[in-house]
Amino acid sequence: MALHGRRRGEKRTVKPDIHPKYYEAKVHCGSCGTEWTVGSTRPELRVDVCANCHPFFTGKQTIIDTAGQVERFQKRLERTAKA
Secondary structure (H helix, E strand, C coil), rough: CCECCCCCCCCCCCCCCCCCCCEEEEEECCCCEEEEEHHHHHHHEEEEECCCCCCHHCCCCCCCCCCHHHHHHHHHHHHHHHH
């Protein structure tokens, strides 16, 4: 029985010379300076923030209150929780 034009046990081969070169890329974080390696089609990658220094992942996230919006939201949330 043929599976999508192949016979069972037949190996799939990729077309030659159409795929990009695959590198073991070095990633560099611009904020904290951390470096690590990943697989990529580019030899070097630079990121602004990484999981080591991003406020969401570190837990050091701060809420910036603009004209009491956070307090108004929390009051609204309390009212809906009571109802």
